[in-house]
Amino acid sequence: MPVKVYGAAMSTATVLVLLCLEEMGAEYELVPIDFSTGEHKSPPHVARNPFGQVPAFEDGDLMLFESRAISRYVLRKYKSSGPDLLREGSLEESAMVDVWLEVEAQQYDEAISAIYIETVIKPVFFGGVPDEKVVAESAEKLGKVLDVYEARLSKSKYLAGDFLSFADLSHIPYTHHIVAGPQASLFESRPHVKAWWESLASRPAYKNVTTGTPTS
Structure with a gap:
């Protein structure tokens, strides 16, 4: 099942997570969050990211927020299928x-x-x-x-x-x-x-x- 990224294309934090997913060849779904309607501050999204920001990340029962933390998770989860971008072996x-x-x-x-x-x-x-x-x-x-x-x-x-x-x-x-x-x-x-x-x-x-x- 593809992981889900709740975010926006113009969000630099969202882009960072998507870059990591692409580098690792992971399947994902980008779920757009509409800032113009205040969707990022809506109760459903605040349940994903308590600060009402993007991105939020869903992998089964796991929900993450903060782009750098999400990115590290992605790079570790898919480390066998993409480049070694954290170099944790050294x-x-x-x-x-x-x-x-x-x-x-x-x-x-x-x-x-x-x-x-x-x-x-x-x-x-x-x-x-x-x-x-x-x-x-x-x-x-x-x-x-x-x-x-x-x-x-x-x-x-x-x-x-x-x-x-x-x-x-x-x-x-x-x-x-x-x-x-x-x-x-x-x-x-x-x-x-x-x-x-x-x-x-x-x-x-x-x-x-x-x-x-x-x-x-």
Whole structure:
């Protein structure tokens, strides 16, 4: 029986879970949650995710929420049928995956999510105008983070080493949107970062999940 993901195509957290499912070749059903009607705050959905957010994940009697936790569950459940993205068979490699997952969560996410909110969420969903001051400040922060990435990726093909990992996938949901806008130059101007992103964007899982997802 396919697992169920309750979420929305424009939700970066939902996209992360779908990427992991696609990478592992797992069967799943995406159950759309309509934010415009407030469905995410409805009693049935709050029963799945008590914070009224997406995604929620159902595997038989098991119900999970929080995208990073769901993703780890997926990568462990289907580890025999897809790439080893957590590298838990090696203490050193799994530690490097954890390091770059933390970098994404603590450094990368703060800067890039602010740009995403201003340049995608505000105009697309609320008809608003981006706060250019916030965009500029966040782009400067992101540039400094990407300088660290450029140095790292000059030594290895991917962030945790010369192997694809969950640390790399975790960057896709926001980056997919930002590289389609004016801030794409932040990635294109750094050759190793550019090559890394192009490698991620060429993967079938990326194409399957993001095809048809508006970027602006």
